[in-house]
Amino acid sequence: MAAGALADALLPRRLRYRIAAVAAAVLLLVFAAMLAGADHLGRRQADLLTADRLGPQIARILRDCERALATGGPVVAALPATDGEALQARWQPGPEPGVPKRWRSLPVPLAGEGGPRSALVAVDGGTVQGFTAPLPRDGDLETGLAALSTALARELRPARLMFELSDGSWLELSSPRYWRARATPVEIGLTVAALMGAALALALWSAGLLARPVERLAEAVARSSDPLKPEPLPRQGPQEVAALADTMHQTRVALCDMLEGRTRLLAAISHDLRSPVTRLRLRTEFIDDEALRAKFLSDLDDMQEMITSILDFLVEDVMREEVEVVSFSSLLQSLCDDYADMGMPVDFAAPAPLEFETVRTVFGGAGGRVSFEQYRPLLLRGRPRSLRRAFANLIENAVKYGVWAAVSVHADSHEVVVEIVDDGPGIPEDRMADVMKPFVRLEPSRNRQTGGSGLGLAIVKSIIDAHQGRIEMSNCLRGGLRVRVTLPRLL
Secondary structure: OHHHHHHHHHOOHHHHHHHHHHHHHHHHHHHHHHHHHHHHHHHHHHHHHHHHHHHHHHHHHHHHHHHHHHHOOOHHHHOOOOOOOOOEEEEEOOOOOOOOOOEEEEEEEOOOOOOOOEEEEEEEOOOOOOOOOOOOOOOOHHHHHHHHHHHHHHOOOOEEEEEEOOOOOEEEEEOOOOOOOOOOHHHHHHHHHHHHHHHHHHHHHHHHHHHHHHHHHHHHHHOOOOOOOOOOOOOOOOHHHHHHHHHHHHHHHHHHHHHHHHHHHHHHHHHHHHHHHHHHHHHHOOOOOHHHHHHHHHHHHHHHHHHHHHHHHHHOOHHHOOOEEEEHHHHHHHHHHHHHHOOOOEEEEOOOOEEEEEOOEOOEOOOEEEEEOOOOOOEEEEOHHHHHHHHHHHHHHHHHHHOOEEEEEEEOOOEEEEEEEEOOOOOOHHHOOHHHOOOOOOOOOOOOOOOOOOOHHHHHHHHHHHOOOEEEEEEOOOOOEEEEEEEEOOO
């Protein structure tokens, strides 16, 4: 989630424009496909409505051919010049014209004066249904052929009409415009849907191709690394991403240099303050007034504790400690036992034993629940010294402000969860986030008797963040504060 939000923030404007251009191109492609489909359907419907116009032309050609045979003239010469797209005629003196293998033929009866008694219909592929030309009461041949032409056009497949003339020759008619293969509405819908799916896939792939370098850059930025030695960011991708990676790396290096310089300066100042504090402590011993000497020593103790806390916060670098496999249960239990040995009310609840559900198989066995009572070490990868210090601060806060501390831990295969509950006054809801900041205290008087330096929880947060964990605080219903720490088992 954090990497995705960072990718949105880092996405260069030019890449946004490119992604928008790809999306616009895909939308135009889909729109063009829909327009083409609509135009195809419109043309097909128009042809279906006008296919009956071939009826009078076919009847006229048939009568001219029969008239030529009766007068002894050539039939070919009797064929009029016809529209090459609307109707094509071919005369064959021999036997019945053959059709390709995939074609199917069917005889159709006709009626009308001056024409043949039957026609042979041939259709490309599939099965040929019965073609029956409607015969009008007056036996009009033109009307019958018009209905036959419309029926062939509705087949949406290539078709031919063959007529046997009086001398045994054959006249074959075809129409590249009306009697041809066409897509059905279902096929057009499936084609448009396929084009839309392909366009959507292309858009998603293109957007991912453009955004993937930015996502890799965001993941590299969000990935935990040594804050004092930032690693170079990946430069794969468009030129804008490479330039952005270089700029961000230079900014990180400059920030790290500034923070390191500030840390060294504050650490040096705090370290140098120890010598004057030591000299003041020695001189305080020569004060004769015991009450005044006690006040001076108390102030010097507070100053010494404050200096020590600041040095620990500034010098402590969690990332410097090596990562190793830690027996977390042992670490936490030993810490709680140490506090208990010092007389502090700290209770530790070990993780619950593992339980599994068994099932019956083909090899036997009965279903039920199996519990393993063995000790659970809860191994995880982390920095043991830093983890011990973080939980020590949390337990000390619970005992100091909440009288006692109840520590419990449970885990699954991915993470370990620790809860520390006390019986104190809790924290106001609007101050939950503030207590994690350095030098922030809920008690504004800055009295050392009522609180520390305000660095304990800040140190805890820095350690938990370095382990890619989460720390959450909430007030209990019965009173007191609950601190919940979640740590991943693989760092």
